[in-house]
Amino acid sequence: MLNTDKVKRSRFEMSFWRASKMQRFLRFVAEGNRDIIIKKTSVKQEIAVIRETLWAHYNTLLSSFSYYVSLDGVFGEPDSAAFQLGRDQYLAFLSDILHTREKENKVVHDELNRTFAKVNAEEDSCTTSGLANLDRRLCEQEWMECMVRIGAILYRKETNNGSVARALSRFMAELVHRLPKAALLDPDAYRRECLYKEGLEKALTKRIEGFRALFQTYPKNNLAVKAARRRIQVPKEVIRSHVL
Structure with missing residues (x-):
């Protein structure tokens, strides 16, 4: 399937849903949204703006997510945590984007730290998505929720x-100026330009069968895969050098 804008929008809608x-x-x-309390607007309308x-x-959400995942240094974990x-x-993300005054504000700092655990909690761990989603890591939709919560905080x-939507709008507009340049690189830009044709x-x-055979054969000799199988972490300096 070609990676068109339609496919991208579909991916977004699924994650947001x-x-x-x-x-x-x-x-x-x-x-705390006073307009919702006095029924000037509704939760549904606020969520539509969000x-x-x-x-x-x-694009910023995807590129930043890919960048910070790449700093993990572990590839191909058997528990599906690789991405x-x-x-x-x-925490590295927070360290990169927070201004000094925000880091020094203990209330803000503590609430941002708790956000990781809050977003990770599954409301229904018995569903297929709940079983696949590890409670110690963030998947894409949880990263999305983190952005909403961080903006609000x-x-x-x-x-x-007290509008979350307005707070989020300001935060997302500023995020591109707070992130490292490497976190703004579109990981799919080359593929769209040259491969998704x-x-x-x-x-x-x-020739798909031949490519599949190659893919199944050569990873056996891949050092990153071997390291992951032995539960050895690839040094972060190596990962950063490839990202940057």
């Missing part, structure tokens, strides 16, 4: 009505 269906998400959005704000900044973001990487009190897809599809 998973995040926004949580009761904790609904409560968080409604809490949704469009996140979509407008989806989920751990607590150390979440930093800026909600500065809005005139209909003609190329047809040519590769004709």
